[in-house]
Amino acid sequence: MNINWSITQTDIDRIRKVVADNDNAFLKSRYLRNVEKENIVINKEKIIQTMLMCLLTSQQRSGPNSTVGQFLRLNPFPITNNTLLECNSLELYIKTTLQQNGLTRYVNRISIFFTKNYTKINNNNWSLIDTLQELINSDSKLKERQIADNLANEFDGFGPKQSRNFLQALGLTKYEIPIDSRITNWLNDFGFPMKLTSLSLSDVGYYHFVSDGIQNLCEKAKIFPCILDAAIFSSFDNDEWTYENTIF
Template identity: 40%
Template sequence: MAQVEWRFSDEEVESILDIVSKQEHNPFVQKRREQNVAVADIDITQTEFWNAHLAALLTSQQRSGPDSHVSKFLKNDIDTLSLSQCRSVDDVSSFVADTLEEYGGIRYYNNIGDACEKNLTRLDSGGWNELWEELERLIDLRGQQPKDGIFETERNVATYLSNRFAGEGFHRIGSKQARNILQILGLTRYEIPLDSRITKWVNENFDLPYHISGAALSTPEYYHFTMDIVQDCCSTAGVLPCIFDAAVFSSYDTTWTESDADEIF
């Protein structure tokens, strides 16, 4: 397949540097730098993965700013749907859906419940071992300084989560959600969740020959193509994509606190 070579104007590169500079002291950006950029020995538990997976499901297609129902649930009540709690009930789908419906303000609770049941069954039926083998590839890289080429491993592991885990991928985990899981766990620096905030910012600040379609990002090939554009411009600007992502995300909310950043994502 032919490789598209993108060339970016000084204005486009400066737009990335500007948004990062403006948000540099935002607690959300500082947390991202600490959690995803600093060289670290990472040890991920089953509970941590489950919570990251739940956060990815909850933040899909609904508001997740610091004052949203989703963020408040993740900050204060995520233990009500902990791995141990879900393992203790006979009907995981109904348990999750009923818990979220009762909490209020969270959409798609039936879909989330269905996904939790299917994914827990796959994990506890031998899935954890194969999952750890994949995540170990990123854990090893997090013990090193960022360097070119790492994005390929990150992309492969994200694709594993969405397409190949247990033969078919995690249920209701697409390209965006897979990267959300890995980013929450502190495992990625280059592959980021391309949500509406990112696509809006790119459409407004990059002079592309087409308008990035949020709907089309559900197609892996289109997602990767768009991700290449973001990564290439970030590379030209000397900015890690995960920091660019945090800067854009936090720029739409002015109320992020250190507590929010620590406890939600």
């Protein structure tokens, strides 16, 4: 059964307006990375940092001046592949490092999830890198969705939202976006055909359905979903994003 999405000119104008109203450093960085594919780096260190970002931001505030944001911008970043390989206890090391940097919420859960995921990636000889590189020059909505769904199934602590957050943060996706509370709140105010909740979006079939609606709306407005996501996400942060602190 096919769904016919009815999109009006008013809908299109509202989408274009939120993008125009939030044409900030965060949005511009997203465009250069995810649409123009500038400076895409897919390596072990980037994957480690991005996975940590996903696990951390699923549990707590992640604005540019948040504790999470400050931690993720540390240079050099304290958690590297070499430090992990030298650890006697990965779980304890992750937990301790997070706590030392002011991150105390759900650190037990996050360290467990990260340890399981890192171990799985390492045991698979980092074949994940080859999978991710398939998306660098891809313009396929289907491939984005397939890889995102596979990651959601494979990684502990991930679901449809964080698997897409992972890919988007790496600059690999334009169409599949993480539908978080900022997006659902905005879409509910926008007048999306059904009330969106985080609970219902944990179901992958429902997530696909909502994502299809967003993609159809963006296609009519001639705006990539990743750009709409950037506009909505940054609109909640009172112009705090700069080129220097953009990390997502």
